[in-house]
Amino acid sequence: MKDVTQLTEGWSLRHEGALLPARVPGCVHTDLLAAQLIPDPFIGRNETEVAWVGRRAWSYVTDLSHDSAHERTDLVFDGLDTAAEITLAGEVLGTTRNMHRGYRFDVTGRTGTLEVGFASAYDEAAAVRDLTGERPNVYPEPFQYIRKMASSFGWDWGPTVVTAGMWRPVRLEHWSTARIARVRPLVTVAQDGTGRVEVRLRVERTERGAGRRLVARARVAGTRAEAEVPFDGEEAVLRLEVPGARLWWPRGYGEQPLYDLGLTLLDETGALDTWHRRIGFRTVELDRSADEHGTGCTFVVNGVRIFARGVNWIPDDVLPSRVTPERYRTRLTQAAGANVDLVRIWGGGIYEDDAFYDVCDELGLMVWQDFPFACAAYPEEQPLRGEVEAEARDNVVRLMPHPSLVLWNGNNENLWGFRDWEWEPALAGDSWGEGYYLGLLPRIVAELDPTRPYTAGSPWSGSWDHHPNDTRHGTHHSWEVWNRQDYAEYRASVPRFVAEFGWQAPPAMATLRRALPGEDLAPDSPGMLHHQKAEDGNGKLDRGVARHFALPGNDFDRWHYLTQVVQARAVAAGIEHWRANWPVCAGTVVWQLNDCWPVSSWAAIDGDGRLKPLYHELRRVYADRLLTLQPETGGLVLAVVNQSAERWRAAVALRRLEADGALADETVLDVVAEPRSVVRLAVPAGLVPAERSSKEFLVADADGLRAVHFPVPDKEFAYPEPRFDVRLEPVPGQGDRVDVVVTAQTLVRDLLLQADRLGPEASADCGLRTLLPGEEARIRVGGCGRVDVDAVRTALFSVDVV
Known part of the structure; x- marks a missing residue:
């Protein structure tokens, strides 16, 4: 059976003539941070202080020794970032130029100093640009010339922190006769509900294994299939069926049953290699049909x-x-x-x-x-x-x-x-x-x-x-x-x-x-x-x-x-x-x-x-269920959105209110929304606030859901000065949690408790809330430690007279 040795320990990073401890997986920045040789690029304007790191070449070294009775030993890199030369005992094993790929090198019987040298990503990009010519780009960095995470070079939300290193695992794989090189499971569902798996397998053989009989066996949901790999070939196809397979669904549409798919490669001596994944049975298409x-x-x-x-x-x-x-x-x-x-x-x-x-x-x-x-x-x-x-x-x-x-x-x-x-x-x-x-x-x-x-x-x-x-x-x-x-x-x-x-x-x-x-x-x-x-x-x-x-x-x-x-x-x-x-x-x-x-x-x-x-x-x-009030050309529309699998019968209470909370008009609409559907209704004329009114607004409520419509921007609306009471209620059995209970005396629009102002680890279970006079909001806060009402009030914000 194949053996695997993870190469996570014993690496060093060359820096200024010295060797620094290095972590693999990792990168130059994380190693320099651990050695306290660069400041945290996330703090202040330190990003500019570490820009030099991405413009230099770097090298990682370790002593590679291994002793295996297997016929073959491979050095496997799951991710190298990005342009690298790999040498063993001074001899080049290979070069790479793609962060998004894995690499494998035969190191059978070879030991010595293993070195992975990374060129500057800028230098690699410049060399490729010289070969291909200039191309347009929306940012002033050369990311299109190198197969590397583009946002390493900065974006309109990210810093320019150009990394290098072994960013995914490194290992030795020891194997004999043959190994599983690639598996492609094609998972489909027949019309009768039978789950089907077509496993397309490719193997790699050693020289001694070239003429041996190989057998591949697969199992899923208790079903077994077997196929022989031809003597002169490296590929096989195994087909499995799962009658009545339970379907995998997106969340909100059903459950997510997963099945273990296992594959074993054997010869007459026994198992040589294995492969395992979880799969799910479902069909998916993107309907791109033309319509009106x-x-x-x-x-x-x-x-x-x-x-x-x-x-x-x-x-x-x-x-x-x-x-x-x-x-x-x-x-x-x-x-x-x-x-x-x-x-x-x-x-x-x-x-x-x-x-x-x-x-x-x-x-x-x-x-x-x-x-x-x-x-x-x-x-x-x-x-x-x-x-x-x-x-x-x-x-x-x-x-x-x-x-x-x-x-x-x-x-x-x-x-x-x-x-x-x-x-x-x-x-x-x-x-x-x-x-x-x-x-x-x-x-x-x-x-x-x-x-x-x-x-x-x-x-x-x-x-x-x-x-x-x-x-x-x-x-x-x-x-x-x-x-x-x-x-x-x-x-x-x-x-x-x-x-x-x-x-x-x-x-x-x-x-x-x-x-x-x-x-x-x-x-x-x-x-x-x-x-x-x-x-x-x-x-x-x-x-x-x-x-x-x-x-x-x-x-x-x-x-x-x-x-x-x-x-x-x-x-x-x-x-x-x-x-x-x-x-x-x-x-x-x-x-x-x-x-x-x-x-x-x-x-x-x-x-x-x-x-x-x-x-x-x-x-x-x-x-799944949403109420919304939509101002449209033909007037104000109430949309009742039901994305659930159940019919939704909603009694929608519509209230036209004055800024001070006084009721101007109201009605109740009985709405039935079928599963996965939207019902659109014109708001009755008597409920629609006067156009450009600064003193009226509309509220729709049903089954704990709320929609509001204000006919003018906030700065034009006659908001009363918000007044509300606050009390704290400990949550029984949860010492680090407290309920903040806010009772509105006036209209309070978009009330927000910024819990992190009570402590950096504090969080609240809700965001913006609009309360009518007399209504209560209960906000659960965790991680805040001991707080009082005065502290909570300093962390509460709302829209007020502006």
Whole structure:
């Protein structure tokens, strides 16, 4: 049987003539941080102090010794970042130039000093650019010339921290006769409900094993299949059937049963190698049929059409070797807790570790996987073309067992960029990636993983017959609103699938205090500006606030609160409108779930893992059942959205109220929403607040859900000065938790408890709440220690007279 030795210990990093202890997996930055030779790039403006690290060559060394009775020993690297030369006892084993691939070298009988030398990513990119010629790029860094995580070079939410190192595990594999080289399980479901697995197996043999009889055995759900590998071949196909297989469903649509698929390779002496994964039985397609509205874009899983409630995922740390399986589980569990059912892995990052997809399999989170191309024209010449094909083949095979994976996507915004960002004249006929997205990648997916759909890009209308970002066809990215308009403009169109849209806000106050120690915080203070990477980011934040509120001048606390309110409202406005227009619109993917460092950004969870108000708003607007009031050209519409599997009979109470809470008019509408449907009703004329009224608003309530409509911006509404009582109630048996109970005496709009102001580890279980006079809100807070009412009041914010 094959033996494996992990090479995690005994590595050193060469630095200034000395050897520093090194961790593998890891990177140069983590090792220099551990040795206290560089400051934390996340703190203050230290990012600039460590820029030199990415511009130098680095070398890792260890003593490699092994003694095995097996015929063959391979040195295996699961991830090298990025351009490396590997030597053993002074002899070159090979070179690499791709972060997204694994590598294997025969070291049978060889020992000595093992050295992995990394060139500067900048130097490698420059060498490739000299070969291929210049290509346009939306950022001033050369990431399109090297197969490396593009966002290492900075983004409009991330720092420029250009890494190098062995970022995934390193090991020795000792084997004899033959080993399992590649397994492709094609998982399908027959019309009669039988689960089918077609296992396509490839082996590698030693010289002595070349003529031996090999047998491959597979087992799933108690079913066994057996096939012989031909004497003169390396491939076999095993077919298994599971009658009545339980189907894997996205969360909210059913359960996520997973089956162990095991494969054993044998010869006459016994087992030589094994392979195990968990699989799930389900069907998936992307319905791109033409209809009266244009070209659709709807996920269909097990025959059920789905409105996708999605978030975009970026690398959870700019130093990705620090992201552990536990961290993946925490962040993805948070996504599921916000009623998310789809996670798009964005194309400027990485193919994530298997641990990411394992959690998605368990939680029912559908995964949309971008190939790593983003916001640039990518040369198609060598040496890049061969690397792109090799990495695509490696990762399609690695990830295809995961039932959560529902879509392969060719790139992020490059087809759109070619058409709209003045690339075409600059390219003057040079290659720019189209051959990857419309040729190479779909061929690889069709060959290796025909059970899943592929799309050429996001956004993409399906062909050059339509603009790549046409709202009527395929996927759409909505960025004009954040960049130039009020968030109400999300309601101006109904795209078929909104794959990116979002609004910025700063991180939690405790995150800012940790990242900017000692700074006198202001929107334009030095550290705040350094941790704002978007072009005119603060200007857009201020304009977004100013459309609804008076800018708060030098009151940073209020500015911080209002920017977070506007972020939550903006994203909610888009999602509520688009969900209300199902099935024409079939999904929204918010930019973005997470951050890779502490920064003002579009994220719902900040760089320290704290939940912004947007997170809680996502939980509300992505719930199976949603009430929303939609101002439309023909009048005010009540939309009752039911994405659950059960009929929803709702008694919707509509109340037109005065600013002081006095009741002006009311009615109750009996609404029946069938499963997976939307009911749209015109609000009765007597309930609609007068146009441009500063003293009336509308409230809709049903089954604990609430929607509100104010006919004017907040700065024009006659809010009473908010008055509310606060009391604290300990939670029995949970000493670190307390209920903050707020009782409103007046209208209190968008009440928010910023729990981290009570202590850096404190968190609250809800976000923005609008209370009517006499109503009570119970907010559970954990991790705050002993607090009193006065402290809690300092952490409570609401919209008031402005």
